[in-house]
Amino acid sequence: MDEFELIERFFAARARARDDVRVGIGDDAAVTRIDANAELVIATDSLVEGTHFPAGAPAHALGHRCLAVNLSDLAAMGAQPLWCTLALSLPDGSAQWVDEFSAGFMALADTYDTALVGGDTVRGPLAMTVTVHGRVAPGAAIRRDGAAPGQAIYVTGCTGQAAAGLALMSRDEERPAPETSQLVERFWYPAPRVGEGRALSGIATAMIDISDGLHVDASRLLRASGVGAQLDLGSIRVAAAAVEQFGRDRALEFALLGGDDYELCFTVPTEREVELRRVGATWDCGITCIGRTESDLQVTWTEGGRVHAIDDTSFRHFAEAGK
Amino acid sequence: MDEFELIERFFAARARARDDVRVGIGDDAAVTRIDANAELVIATDSLVEGTHFPAGAPAHALGHRCLAVNLSDLAAMGAQPLWCTLALSLPDGSAQWVDEFSAGFMALADTYDTALVGGDTVRGPLAMTVTVHGRVAPGAAIRRDGAAPGQAIYVTGCTGQAAAGLALMSRDEERPAPETSQLVERFWYPAPRVGEGRALSGIATAMIDISDGLHVDASRLLRASGVGAQLDLGSIRVAAAAVEQFGRDRALEFALLGGDDYELCFTVPTEREVELRRVGATWDCGITCIGRTESDLQVTWTEGGRVHAIDDTSFRHFAEAGK
Numbered sequence: 353m354d355e356f357e358l359i360e361r362f363f364a365a366r367a368r369a370r371d372d373v374r375v376g377i378g379d380d381a382a383v384t385r386i387d388a389n390a391e392l393v394i395a396t397d398s399l400v401e402g403t404h405f406p407a408g409a410p411a412h413a414l415g416h417r418c419l420a421v422n423l424s425d426l427a428a429m430g431a432q433p434l435w436c437t438l439a440l441s442l443p444d445g446s447a448q449w450v451d452e453f454s455a456g457f458m459a460l461a462d463t464y465d466t467a468l469v470g471g472d473t474v475r476g477p478l479a480m481t482v483t484v485h486g487r488v489a490p491g492a493a494i495r496r497d498g499a500a501p502g503q504a505i506y507v508t509g510c511t512g513q514a515a516a517g518l519a520l521m522s523r524d525e526e527r528p529a530p531e532t533s534q535l536v537e538r539f540w541y542p543a544p545r546v547g548e549g550r551a552l553s554g555i556a557t558a559m560i561d562i563s564d565g566l567h568v569d570a571s572r573l574l575r576a577s578g579v580g581a582q583l584d585l586g587s588i589r590v591a592a593a594a595v596e597q598f599g600r601d602r603a604l605e606f607a608l609l610g611g612d613d614y615e616l617c618f619t620v621p622t623e624r625e626v627e628l629r630r631v632g633a634t635w636d637c638g639i640t641c642i643g644r645t646e647s648d649l650q651v652t653w654t655e656g657g658r659v660h661a662i663d664d665t666s667f668r669h670f671a672e673a674g675k
Numbered sequence: 676m677d678e679f680e681l682i683e684r685f686f687a688a689r690a691r692a693r694d695d696v697r698v699g700i701g702d703d704a705a706v707t708r709i710d711a712n713a714e715l716v717i718a719t720d721s722l723v724e725g726t727h728f729p730a731g732a733p734a735h736a737l738g739h740r741c742l743a744v745n746l747s748d749l750a751a752m753g754a755q756p757l758w759c760t761l762a763l764s765l766p767d768g769s770a771q772w773v774d775e776f777s778a779g780f781m782a783l784a785d786t787y788d789t790a791l792v793g794g795d796t797v798r799g800p801l802a803m804t805v806t807v808h809g810r811v812a813p814g815a816a817i818r819r820d821g822a823a824p825g826q827a828i829y830v831t832g833c834t835g836q837a838a839a840g841l842a843l844m845s846r847d848e849e850r851p852a853p854e855t856s857q858l859v860e861r862f863w864y865p866a867p868r869v870g871e872g873r874a875l876s877g878i879a880t881a882m883i884d885i886s887d888g889l890h891v892d893a894s895r896l897l898r899a900s901g902v903g904a905q906l907d908l909g910s911i912r913v914a915a916a917a918v919e920q921f922g923r924d925r926a927l928e929f930a931l932l933g934g935d936d937y938e939l940c941f942t943v944p945t946e947r948e949v950e951l952r953r954v955g956a957t958w959d960c961g962i963t964c965i966g967r968t969e970s971d972l973q974v975t976w977t978e979g980g981r982v983h984a985i986d987d988t989s990f991r992h993f994a995e996a997g998k
Binding site: 359360362363366367368369370372373375376377379381382384386387388389390392394395396397398400401402403404434435437438439440441442450451454455457458461462465466467468469470471472473474475476477479481483485 | 685689691693696698700704715726757761763764765774777780788792797798799804806
């Protein structure tokens with residue numbers, strides 16, 4: 353647990369209980385009761401220049417990305433997006449920047465029929481905080497603490513592309529434009545799995561979106577659910593472009609430990625796997641089974657029968673262990 | 676209209692319409708339909724170090740203030756607070772700072788039975804964005820565009836104290852502690868008029884909270900409603916402490932043009948003024964009638980029959996005109 357998770361626990365300990373709060377601090381989003389037929393799902397995420405994106409980031413991509421990471425939280429709860437607000441902190445008010453930023457934001461909002469209902473624009477260091485609101489049927493939100501032992505663990509899409517894209521931008525002297533590379537594009541334009549998340553309602557027992565890396569976020573889900581897992585390194589999808597640019601070991605490292613992908617990781621009971629495969633077969637992103645939950649709390653990655661030790665926080669450590 | 680209002684218009688022009696959005700961008704808060712019996716009111720506001728508060732601001736006060744300014748937006752719609760989220764950008768994670776900040780935040784949240792349901796904590800320049808959610812009966816939200824000609828204009832409390840407090844902090848070499856002065860206290864600990872706002876449902880025809888100064892915010896309400904007003908400078912309450920510290924002219928200037936008070940400005944039809952006075956008589960903050968709306972779009976301040984020209988943006992201009 354990092355210092356920021358500790359801070360969140362700190363707030364959670366002081367948070368007032370209300371009868372209408374079904375899920376409070378600690379999941380991808382909060383769930384509140386609004387009437388007999390629906391629950392409201394609320395999530396908020398900030399992007400800050402220098403922390404979440406480099407200085408000089410393209411405005412259109414930032415507009416997309418600050419909404420995408422929030423829609424991903426709704427996706428991880430199986431919720432239908434409804435409305436959002438945007439708090440934008442700007443060092444100056446360049447009309448062209450705001451034009452491009454809002455075009456990127458609004459294009460994604462339109463894709464998911466999400467209305468921008470309010471916001472605040474202030475003078476300050478470049479940063480954006482979006483709050484999104486979605487809807488689920490009562491009790492239908494897919495929390496991260498619902499997994500039980502003996503369930504299959506799946507991931508949508510192909511993780512590690514965003515991290516490879518970020519590494520490409522750091523490596524290459526001239527920063528590649530978003531459109532020059534599929535990997536860089538994936539960093540700037542993550543695709544929230546909104547439709548996939550909603551379709552998993554009634555199928556998945558627990559779900560989380562992968563913002564900090566497959567290993568870290570899968571471990572969060574498992575810990576929240578009070579289970580462990582046997583996970584298969586050999587099953588992890590790696591992007592051909594990442595292998596081409598960085599070699600297989602580093603591509604796998606990105607897939608396992610790189611953040612910013614916003615794919616979904618979820619658990620499914622054995623009896624629902626047929627339905628999952630039927631549903632998942634229609635998705636462009638695809639799904640991959642990476643292992644199974646266990647009652648033993650350990651999270652173990654194996655490849656060809658050999659156990660690999662993975663450190664939550666260290667790329668380097670994994671790079672050494674994985675070789 | 677300042678550059679940030681222009682940016683908000685820019686987003687508003689691109690905002691997607693949804694049938695369930697009753698009030699979108701441009702009021703104190705958004706109003707969305709959630710079921711047949713209630714509407715959801717959503718507001719978001721950011722505070723950034725160096726823009727909204729000086730460096731070295733007391734953490735407890737910041738915790739209070741970032742929630743208070745948002746609850747004030749709910750108050751200005753006549754809404755009952757329900758839930759909030761907090762996005763906190765921190766340059767470092769000092770445990771004592773977070774302890775004090777969260778104590779200030781949670782004490783106010785408890786006062787208004789507002790549950791903190793989620794958030795995000797990130798590394799970055801000191802800033803906080805809060806999103807608040809409240810409830811109103813269908814159609815009961817008090818917008819800023821509902822005033823008609825011939826209605827009385829009222830203000831809660833006594834404006835200008837926060838601006839006087841801020842001026843005191845700038846003037847005095849040693850920054851006064853929040854508790855040393857009523858004026859400084861008002862800057863750090865604004866009191867959102869939540870109960871007052873809710874009680875005005877069915878009485879007020881339009882309402883706004885005063886964050887940028889009585890003249891500016893009253894003018895916004897009048898402009899949104901398509902009316903003008905005759906306003907009486909002599910009716911404006913000034914704080915005795917502000918007169919004592921700065922003299923009568925400057926105290927009046929603070930009351931008229933100083934921001935950060937978070938009092939409510941609202942309009943009331945003549946036939947409801949008896950009810951308003953009955954309700955308002957129970958409020959500690961008191962209410963003051965400052966003038967009446969007119970069909971003529973001018974906003975005119977008079978004192979003893981003499982007209983004063985007021986520039987929206989300039990303290991100096993008013994100080995000269997007011998002498």
